[in-house]
Amino acid sequence: MSEQSARVTSMTGFARSDGGATSTSDDGAATDWSWSWEIRSVNSKGLDLRMRLPSVAERWEQTVRERVSASVNRGSVTVNWSLEKADRATTPELVVNEAFLETVLGLQQKLEDKGLVFPTAPSLDRLLNVRGVLETVERVADTTVIEQLQAPAFADLDTALAALVEARHREGARLETVLLGHLDEIDSLTADAAKVAEAQPVALRKRMEGQLALLLAASPPVSEERLAQELALLATKADVREETDRLSAHVHACRELLTGGGAVGRKLDFLCQELNREANTLCSKAIDLDLTNIGVELKTRIERFREQIQNVE
Known part of the structure; x- marks a missing residue:
């Protein structure tokens, strides 16, 4: 895996x-078992782990939880372990119920003692066809079996966890490219906003002239102090340099988090809120249509960025 592909980890995988x-019972009988570990991961606010284990293996839950937690920091993770007998061991064992067979033969003797005559002695195949004489015994997993399977089963669990981490890294590499692209667009729009804002003094002067005319024509006349306050407020509201500077700083911080690696999803989510706050303020300060349109487009790009970072660990 390349260094870049491991910088961002997705929660999806x-x-x-x-x-x-093979397990061996107390009587020396061997049974072959096969199993499968399946691990699914999607986005979540924290580490939410769900497990589906056979009832006989429920004692493994804490150990499985610890191994998953050591590999995954965040996400909704479902672990499923299915166990069954291997194909070459699926034929059930045939057992003769000797006690029941003796009861059947004893019944024949009682009937003969009462004078009933059987033309021929019962053959073995007929006796075996009597219900209850021949039984099938299925070997099922019990505590002893689970103890014998634990070491190799956990080795396969570690293999599955390593594959899950690899899958989340691959998805993270793709996600990083998308997120950096969104940041480029946000950065470009921020630069456009700063450029458009440079032309706002002309529009601001016209607006001030109109505001001043209204204030001077007011009855009773507005005091000079009130007039100065209104003009200062209008000038302050039209200045968006602070917002564009903060937007650029937040974009830079997001890039550093993405290229620095680690579990950065929560930090990115916080910075996204700050980006959105500055974009809202910029829109509220805009005094011309061009800057308003840029602010609306900024909010759209920031929302797309926010949707994608929900999958970052």
């Missing part, structure tokens, strides 16, 4: 790891 092992 999927991984699967298959494996198997």
Whole structure:
């Protein structure tokens, strides 16, 4: 994996790891087992872990939780472990119920003692067809089996977790490219806003002249102090340099977070709120249509940026 691809980690990913092992019962019978680990991850405010394990393996829950937490910092993660007998061990074991067979043969002897005559002795195949004489025994996973499967099963869990981290890094690399593209657009619009704002003094002068005419024509006349306050307020409101400077600073901070790597999703979300706040203020201060349009476009780009960072760890 390249250095760049590992800088941003997405919370979205999927991984699967298959494996198997043989368990031995107390009577020496061997049973082959196969299993599959599936891990899915989507975005979440924190680390939300859900597990689906067979009831006999519920004792593994804490260990599985610790291993997932060591690999994943954030996201809604679902871990599923399915266990079944391997194909070559699916034939059930046939067992003769000897006690029941003796009962059947004993019944024949009782009937003969009462004078009932059987033309021929019962054959083995007929006896085996009597319901209850021949039984099938399915070997199921129990505590002993789970203990024998734990080491190889956890090794496959680690394999699945490594694959999940790799998948989240790959998605993160794609996400980083998209996010940096959005930041470029926000930065460009901020520069356009600063450029348009330079032309605002002309519009501001015309607006001040109109405001001044209204104030001077007011009845009763407005005091000089009030007049100075109104003009100062109008001039301050029209100055958007502070907003454009802050927008540029926030864009720079976002770029540093993205290229610095690590779990930066929450920090990016906070900076996105600050970007949106400055864009709103810029729109409220705009005194011409061009700057208003740029402010609206800025808010649109910032919203797209915000939607994408919801997937960043």
